[in-house]
Amino acid sequence: MFNQVLARYKSDEKTNKIIKGVQETDICWLGGSKWAGKSVMRISVSSYKTTYEDIDISAKEILRIANSIE
Numbered sequence: 337m338f339n340q341v342l343a344r345y346k347s348d349e350k351t352n353k354i355i356k357g358v359q360e361t362d363i364c365w366l367g368g369s370k371w372a373g374k375s376v377m378r379i380s381v382s383s384y385k386t387t388y389e390d391i392d393i394s395a396k397e398i399l400r401i402a403n404s405i406e
Contacts, residue, residue, distance in 0.1 A: 339380055339381050339382055340378065340379065340380045340381075341378075341379050342369065342371050342376040342377065342378055342379075343376060343377045343379060344371075344374060344375065344376045344377070345377075345402055348374060348375040350402070350405055350406075351368075351374075351375040351376065351377060352368060352375050353401075353405045354377060354398065354401050354402050354405065355367070355368045355375075355377055357401035357404070357405070358377075358397065358398055358401055361397060361401075363393060363394055363397040364390075364393075364394035364397065364398075366378060366379045366380075366398075377398075379394075
């Protein structure tokens with residue numbers, strides 16, 4: 337079972353802005369990395385206490401931040 341996913345948003349600049357924006361919230365935390373020379377968000381679920389609701393809240397926050405930088 338995978339507990340980590342990489343995601344990218346349109347460009348390195350926008351991806352890095354989303355990473356910074358998410359890290360400034362208290363909703364969740366994700367890190368930045370590189371994949372094939374491009375910036376990506378590294379999102380991990382590493383606690384057995386994480387619920388589907390937690391994942392939905394985190395995904396909505398990531399999308400909110402992404403939409404705010406367009």
